[in-house]
Amino acid sequence: MSAKKIVVLGTGGTIAGTAAQAGDNIGYTAAQVGVEQLLAALPQLRGQPVQAEQVAQIDSKDMTPAVWQQLAQRCQHWLAQDDVRGVVITHGTDTLEETAYFLHAALLPSKPVVLTCAMRPSTALAPDGPQNLLDAFAVAAWPGAAGVVAVCAGTVHGATDVQKVHTYRLDAFSSGDAGPLGYVEEGAVRLVRNWPVALANRSSDALNTIAANTPWPRVEIVMSHAGAGGRLVQALVAQKVDGIVVAGTGNGSLHQELEAALLEAQAQGIRVVCASRCPSGRVLPKPADAFRDSEGLSPVKARIALMLALMG
Numbered sequence: 020m021s022a023k024k025i026v027v028l029g030t031g032g033t034i035a036g037t038a039a040q041a042g043d044n045i046g047y048t049a050a051q052v053g054v055e056q057l058l059a060a061l062p063q064l065r066g067q068p069v070q071a072e073q074v075a076q077i078d079s080k081d082m083t084p085a086v087w088q089q090l091a092q093r094c095q096h097w098l099a100q101d102d103v104r105g106v107v108i109t110h111g112t113d114t115l116e117e118t119a120y121f122l123h124a125a126l127l128p129s130k131p132v133v134l135t136c137a138m139r140p141s142t143a144l145a146p147d148g149p150q151n152l153l154d155a156f157a158v159a160a161w162p163g164a165a166g167v168v169a170v171c172a173g174t175v176h177g178a179t180d181v182q183k184v185h186t187y188r189l190d191a192f193s194s195g196d197a198g199p200l201g202y203v204e205e206g207a208v209r210l211v212r213n214w215p216v217a218l219a220n221r222s223s224d225a226l227n228t229i230a231a232n233t234p235w236p237r238v239e240i241v242m243s244h245a246g247a248g249g250r251l252v253q254a255l256v257a258q259k260v261d262g263i264v265v266a267g268t269g270n271g272s273l274h275q276e277l278e279a280a281l282l283e284a285q286a287q288g289i290r291v292v293c294a295s296r297c298p299s300g301r302v303l304p305k306p307a308d309a310f311r312d313s314e315g316l317s318p319v320k321a322r323i324a325l326m327l328a329l330m331g
């Protein structure tokens with residue numbers, strides 16, 4: 020482990036969850052155990068320079084822009100300290116990919132920010148959280164580690180590609196076509212791709228801009244499907260949303276009625292971005308496309324990118 024400090028920011032999730040019965044892996048309450056307590060359960064960290072801070076204590080399905088803002092500010096604060104090697108964030112699996120992408124886009128940190136999680140609560144007979152947390156420490160301390168990454172089940176994923184793809188398995192994440200960045204094996208990182216590049220350490224002005232844009236621009240996600248119509252989009256237009264991400268079928272194709280409503284929304288000045296509802300691949304843009312494509316981002320990440328773009 021590096022001599023510099025690793026800061027751990029707790030946000031809740033199943034990794035901090037508890038169940039009434041030790042054998043129960045699904046009937047539990049997330050976000051019950053404090054981050055200090057999670058760390059205290061790891062004898063491997065004793066005597067290591069570690070600092071913990073509880074930023075939130077939530078089930079990540081309830082993630083909010085306010086928590087994201089706070090998390091980004093705490094990351095930026097700690098990463099600016101010379102004696103801090105990197106930040107580890109304990110997080111629920113359900114929106115981990117969104118938080119990872121938001122932090123990546125908001126911070127572009129040259130030091131590592133490593134999100135980790137668990138699929139089983141801390142009270143499980145065989146919890147996965149402790150090993151995931153140790154693996155996250157190994158990544159945060161690894162020479163050359165940089166940028167926002169996620170660590171789960173011994174696998175390191177980049178913030179742009181990572182997606183939760185399974186409801187139950189311990190290895191619940193995938194990086195799709197891009198593949199993972201690497202693996203953690205007995206405390207060593209084996210990279211199969213490079214650490215994220217083009218990292219610029221955004222200034223605090225960028226975060227101040229985000230903080231000043233409260234409430235954040237409202238961007239909603241709609242999906243194209245058999246029998247899709249235009250009424251949902253018309254309702255969003257009536258509510259004066261700022262943007263709409265549409266999760267199209269296949270290469271971003273849209274039901275004709277939904278498309279007509281989206282064209283009308285766009286004509287009224289609402290930003291429309293087209294992603295794909297397929298879990299892998301990306302929308303390949305064509306010159307005649309009526310809507311901007313999501314540049315490879317999944318619908319939930321395209322929503323974050325559009326909110327940040329609307330904030331300028």
Ligand code: SIN
Pocket residue numbers: 031032033034049077078079080110111112113114136137138
């Ligand atoms: C959550 O996302 O906070 C709950 C589910 C999980 O962590 O697996």
